[in-house]
Amino acid sequence: MTIDEIIAGKNPEALPDGHFIDGRFRRASDARMMESYDPGRAEAFASFTNGTADDVDEAVDSARRAFSGVWRDVAPAERGRILFRAAALLREEGERFAVIESLDSGKPLSEARGDVRGAARAFEYYAGATDKLQGDSFPLARGYLGFSLHEPMGVSAQIIPWNFPISTAARSIAPALAAGCAVVAKPAEQTPFTALLLAELLSRAGLPNGVCNVVTGTGAATGAPLVAHPGIDQITFTGSVATGQSVMRSAADHVTRLVLELGGKSPVIVLADCDREAAITGVLGAIFENAGQICSAGSRLVIERSIHDDFVAELVKRAEAFRIGHGLRDPDFGPLNSKAHLQKVSGFVDAARKRGVTVLTGGETTCDPESGKGWFYKPTIIDDAAATDDLVREEIFGPVLTVQIAEDAAHALALANDCRYGLVAGVYTSNIANALKLARDIDAGQIFINEYFAGGIELPFGGNKLSGFGREKGIEGMLSYSKTKSIAIKL
Known part of the structure; x- marks a missing residue:
């Protein structure tokens, strides 16, 4: 067949x-x-x-x-x-x-x-x-x-x-x-x-x-x-x-x-001295692989203010270019697993939009463009959310990236740890000393440096806190x- x-x-x-x-x-x-x-x-x-x-x-x-x-x-x-x-x-x-x-x-x-x-x-x-x-x-x-x-x-x-x-x-x-x-x-x-x-x-x-x-x-x-x-x-x-x-x-x-x-609500810290292309590719993969349905998804982007505007604009551009479709056609981006889960993800974003958050792209249900069927949700990016917002605090388990702006590495660490989950975290920086300090101080079971989802079966995996x-x-x-x-x- x-x-x-x-x-x-x-x-x-x-x-x-x-x-x-x-x-x-x-x-x-x-x-x-x-x-x-x-x-x-x-x-x-x-x-x-x-x-x-x-x-x-x-x-x-x-x-x-x-x-x-x-x-x-x-x-x-x-x-x-x-x-x-x-x-x-x-x-x-x-x-x-x-x-x-x-x-x-x-x-x-x-x-x-x-x-x-x-x-x-x-x-x-x-x-x-x-x-x-x-x-x-x-x-x-x-x-x-x-x-x-x-x-x-x-x-x-x-x-x-x-x-x-x-x-x-x-x-x-x-x-x-x-x-x-x-x-x-x-x-x-x-x-x-x-x-x-x-x-x-x-x-x-x-x-x-x-x-x-x-x-x-x-x-x-x-x-x-x-x-x-x-x-x-x-x-x-x-x-x-x-x-x-x-x-x-x-x-x-x-x-x-x-x-x-x-669960997880994992932060990806991007500092101003990062390899920009590697960081953009890593952030997109961290949240949009498997349509964000990953416990260790990098669902929070914690980025230094000095590079925020251009970096996030490029994320939006690339997210909007994803090919959506049936999984067996091998698209860039597939459906959510069930109607109930689609409604859950959509409900999070709809409620946030009513609170006045800035939805840069996505935030809507959609379908397979070839068949008009399926449980799809557009790749979504929310900008500059407050640390107290549900989009920052709660696991959505879908293709929703929430951006938090940090003033420097110390502020980024504080934002990363201000979370009841502690499964994984990502760090993008060319300063290995800063990377290792952040890896030491972030409260999570696994830290990825300069490549999200690095490692394999050899690397122990598990969480802290509610993870x-x-x-x-x-x-x-x-x-x-x-x-x-x-x-x-x-x-």
């Missing part, structure tokens, strides 16, 4: 419509179904299983059996071989995954291809780490020997968001499997398919049945029973602050360990799925 046929409304073939439990696809206990929508057309293109608490029980039981009966005892090197095979398969089948990811999430095809490559790299990275998670020895008194072991946590529940389905699934499933854990993943109901396909691919790579299970459905019907399940030993959640707080409350009942990656706690990616991400056991011996 061609991309043109899919855009025209022909449904993709061979999409799974059941959960993936114990090594195979199966329908829900009561066979209820949900529709998945193509955001570029605002039309349903496939159905999938809307699960129940009974399905969650079955998936968790399968994971527990696989963990205690098989997976935790598999040699680390063999776990690595399986993950290497999974990475190779994902690269071989990358185009299929990218097309489905673009169709389901709405993002441009080139971005989806990059996400699939990143997912394959995550499995490759953790495949190489399986036999390198080493304990320590401790300097006890003479006559004693002390050392530690890293043991797998057990069964991990993973709640996967809709904005980066394959990327987020890989960055949490891969380290969990590498550490020796079993997984029950629950993708967002807006974007279920690549997580299901990934679980099936892992099975083909040699993963034993039950080690990775995927249950689909709503947050209330499947997500809530999963994070509250007594058979879960660890939870990784990516999503909103409010839902993350609810997950924490559920986890408290069983003292379940957590990694929470929540959550715990880290994903890197070796530190693998430690999130391990528990340390200390052993002392009298010789």
Whole structure:
């Protein structure tokens, strides 16, 4: 089937419509179904299983059996071989995954291809780490020997968001499997398919049945029973602050360990001595990639006054030149993921316009110019907003850049930190001393200097303040799925 046929409304073939439990696809206990929508057309293109608490029980039981009966005892090197095979398969089948990811999430095809490559790299990275998670020895008194072991946590529940389905699934499933854990993943109901396909691919790579299970459905019907399940030993959640707080409350009942990656309102500081072209390109990518639907999006531009006018004028010019369209046509700028989210983003800007903010460009819903369909919002830039304005304080999770003007680097630091979130921040300056001082003093989990979204799977990622706690990616991400056991011996 061609991309043109899919855009025209022909449904993709061979999409799974059941959960993936114990090594195979199966329908829900009561066979209820949900529709998945193509955001570029605002039309349903496939159905999938809307699960129940009974399905969650079955998936968790399968994971527990696989963990205690098989997976935790598999040699680390063999776990690595399986993950290497999974990475190779994902690269071989990358185009299929990218097309489905673009169709389901709405993002441009080139971005989806990059996400699939990143997912394959995550499995490759953790495949190489399986036999390198080493304990320590401790300097006890003479006559004693002390050392530690890293043991797998057990069964991990993973709640996967809709904005980066394959990327987020890989960055949490891969380290969990590498550490020796079993997984029950629950993708967002807006974007279920690549997580299901990934679980099936892992099975083909040699993963034993039950080690990775995927249950689909709503947050209330499947997500809530999963994070509250007594058979879960660890939870990784990516999503909103409010839902993350609810997950924490559920986890408290069983003292379940957590990694929470929540919201962001990340600043991009641009100082007068920056490389102007690199900074303009970086600021645009930071907020308009995936139509701004990124927790770590650079949604606040904090810029020195002396370069503000020309810099912002160029941002507006380039934003207005973006090609908008269906994700599978690989435009510069795709749709928002759902009608409800489009209304949320639009509501933020409409309310701000009534307060008198300056909207330099955008601020309106639109559609695919070729079809007249879809959930699109124009790239939007708001100038010189007050530090108390909701556009500065609240996560919009859309293509809305809010500009704040700083008098100097010290003022820029104060504006950057005047926020209840602390996920990431960007800094553009040619003065490396200033860059490192800002990186030291900004309260965020990750700082990008002179290239937004720099780094990769090797770099630990996570937030401070309301952006959550715990880290994903890197070796530190693998430690999130391990528990340390200390052993002392009298010789």
